[in-house]
Amino acid sequence: PLTPPPTEETQPPSPEATTDPTTPDLKPGRRELDRLAGLVRAPREGRRPLEVRSPLTGEVLGVVPEGTREDVEAAVASARAVQAAWARTSTRERAGILGRYQTLVLDHQDELLDLLQAENGKARGSAFEEVADTVLNCQYYARNVGKFLRDKPRRTALPGLVRAWERHVPKGVVGLIAPWNYPLALSIGDGLPALMAGNALVLKPDSQTPYTTLRAFELLEEAGLPRGLAQVVTGPGSVVGQAIIELTDYVMFTGSTATGRRVAAQAGERLIGCSAELGGKNPMIIAADVDLDRAVRGAVAACFSNTGQLCISIERIYVERPIVEEFTARFADAVSALRLGGGQDYDSDVGSLISQDQLDKITAHIADAEAKGAKAVAGGHARPDLGPFFHEPTVLTGVTPDMDVHSDETFGPLVSIYPVDTLDEAVDRANDTDYGLNASIYIDDVRRGRRLAERVMAGTVNVNDGYQSAWAATGSPMGGMKASGLGRRHGREGLLKYTESQTIAVRSALAEKLQGGDTPAETASRLTALLRSAKHLPF
Ligand code: NAD
Numbered sequence: 001p002l003t004p005p006p007t008e009e010t011q012p013p014s015p016e017a018t019t020d021p022t023t024p025d026l027k028p029g030r031r032e033l034d035r036l037a038g039l040v041r042a043p044r045e046g047r048r049p050l051e052v053r054s055p056l057t058g059e060v061l062g063v064v065p066e067g068t069r070e071d072v073e074a075a076v077a078s079a080r081a082v083q084a085a086w087a088r089t090s091t092r093e094r095a096g097i098l099g100r101y102q103t104l105v106l107d108h109q110d111e112l113l114d115l116l117q118a119e120n121g122k123a124r125g126s127a128f129e130e131v132a133d134t135v136l137n138c139q140y141y142a143r144n145v146g147k148f149l150r151d152k153p154r155r156t157a158l159p160g161l162v163r164a165w166e167r168h169v170p171k172g173v174v175g176l177i178a179p180w181n182y183p184l185a186l187s188i189g190d191g192l193p194a195l196m197a198g199n200a201l202v203l204k205p206d207s208q209t210p211y212t213t214l215r216a217f218e219l220l221e222e223a224g225l226p227r228g229l230a231q232v233v234t235g236p237g238s239v240v241g242q243a244i245i246e247l248t249d250y251v252m253f254t255g256s257t258a259t260g261r262r263v264a265a266q267a268g269e270r271l272i273g274c275s276a277e278l279g280g281k282n283p284m285i286i287a288a289d290v291d292l293d294r295a296v297r298g299a300v301a302a303c304f305s306n307t308g309q310l311c312i313s314i315e316r317i318y319v320e321r322p323i324v325e326e327f328t329a330r331f332a333d334a335v336s337a338l339r340l341g342g343g344q345d346y347d348s349d350v351g352s353l354i355s356q357d358q359l360d361k362i363t364a365h366i367a368d369a370e371a372k373g374a375k376a377v378a379g380g381h382a383r384p385d386l387g388p389f390f391h392e393p394t395v396l397t398g399v400t401p402d403m404d405v406h407s408d409e410t411f412g413p414l415v416s417i418y419p420v421d422t423l424d425e426a427v428d429r430a431n432d433t434d435y436g437l438n439a440s441i442y443i444d445d446v447r448r449g450r451r452l453a454e455r456v457m458a459g460t461v462n463v464n465d466g467y468q469s470a471w472a473a474t475g476s477p478m479g480g481m482k483a484s485g486l487g488r489r490h491g492r493e494g495l496l497k498y499t500e501s502q503t504i505a506v507r508s509a510l511a512e513k514l515q516g517g518d519t520p521a522e523t524a525s526r527l528t529a530l531l532r533s534a535k536h537l538p539f
Helices: 030-037 069-087 091-107 109-120 124-149 188-196 210-222 237-247 257-270 292-308 321-336 356-371 423-431 446-455 468-472 491-496 509-515 520-534
Strands: 049-053 060-065 152-154 162-170 173-177 200-204 230-232 250-254 273-277 282-286 314-320 375-378 394-397 414-420 438-442 460-463 499-507
Touching (some): 049 210, 060 210, 069 200, 069 230, 091 109, 091 124, 091 210, 109 124, 109 210, 124 188, 124 292, 124 468, 173 188, 188 200, 188 230, 188 491, 200 237, 210 230, 250 257, 292 321, 292 414, 314 423, 321 375, 321 414, 356 375, 356 394, 356 414, 414 423, 423 446, 446 460, 460 468, 491 499
Parallel strands (some): 282 438, 394 414, 438 460
Antiparallel strands (some): 375 394
16 A cells, blocks of 8 residues: 655655665666667667666666667668568468567566566556567567468459559568657557568657667567667657658658657658657546446556556546436545555556656646636655655546646546536547547446447447457557547558558459550440440359
């Protein structure tokens, strides 16, 4: 359970105190992190060192090179040189690499979980979700890549006489710009279908979380990915991210809506494709007929997994009025019982926020809401006694549209509860947002739940779950409507977006004879006869 917030007597520890000798050492040690930094496609000499700090303690974990435009140029050039041969490999061979990679990820999961916790601060259970996600994606794409990329015969104007095939050709070098909140799933994880489609990959992890990506990249090479096909360059978005947009053939971006708009505009200038997985202000609807225990459990997981730093986490809950009081009381109790902590084990439910910026955002949202009359019925405080960026999972009631938290994404462990008179009102309010990423409906009448779900303008809608069911449905596309993004990950679309569609058509001599007349008028008359008869053909 949450230990009481610090009082005036128990002053929050100073930054020095967080690195005192009693702080348990984080795994892995400095030597291993320095080794991983050596995998970055940028020389250590002549590059400024980028410090990576652990949010759990505030201490420096290690340094990675601050990459430059020249480093991205070199990475793209060598990736491109390897890609041509890779594009000629069979899909069976590529799927074999995914199969071995998924085994390696499971075998090395403790190492990956330690890295994820050390650099991101998340609870171990949330870190494990990244491992599970990677394995599900590997299984799905290993099984389906052959089917998706096989040339498919397509109908032509003269069936049998003209034949056509739809093909999918790799884009070339895919640029991937990743966020810090899921350093395994949303970096290398999003690169897997790009590689399976026959592309090379140049990846920029977020500067706060480079190590998990580097270890995952190393495991992928160990699984058999040709050396040089994937390259990781660390450095700021304004330099390395920009160079990736300028030099690659397709951009997969995950991050904030503000940056996503810029990335999409720049990709548009170059006429290259891009996929942008952006922010959300995701709603949950709770119907009066619901099993309250189930709804409470679901809401806790949906709001506070990954310390709420999850693009699809729930930040608004609309509850039918007859049960709002009971739901709020039970939910507040369950949230207050969550274990907050930063151990590299499964003993905590909620971890740290990643940075001071994230802590400032949630603190500002709560202060603004409380100043305007909202009430925190659970949590409400920062917890510097646990680490520099810990914050209690918090539940607000009495939130009104003039408060920042009403419509702005917090991207932290903060949720607001709103009573509604009908489910129709709940759907209208759920849709009253610029975003459209994820939504959830808790309801006993599942048929009604599905009909309501169809009216919610979000890329994924979970009935009787918060986010996991739709996310883990790897065969079905996942992404945002409205300001939540462009394009989709997962499913057929999540792989084919990394390809150019190509049609190859072959005309027979007989087709040429049938189509062509001696004069334009004769040609038109023959084609008219052919077009009339086409309607009656059985195929
Ligand atoms: P961010 O946009 O600040 O950064 C994301 C990445 O873009 C980082 O690697 C960063 O270095 C890079 N970047 C920053 N400026 C850039 C520029 N001008 N050009 C190129 N690259 C640039 O996002 P963030 O704050 O790190 O991530 C949190 C946001 O991401 C939240 O809004 C969250 O909802 C969203 N998110 C969305 C999804 C999704 O799948 N829809 C998943 C995770 C996070």
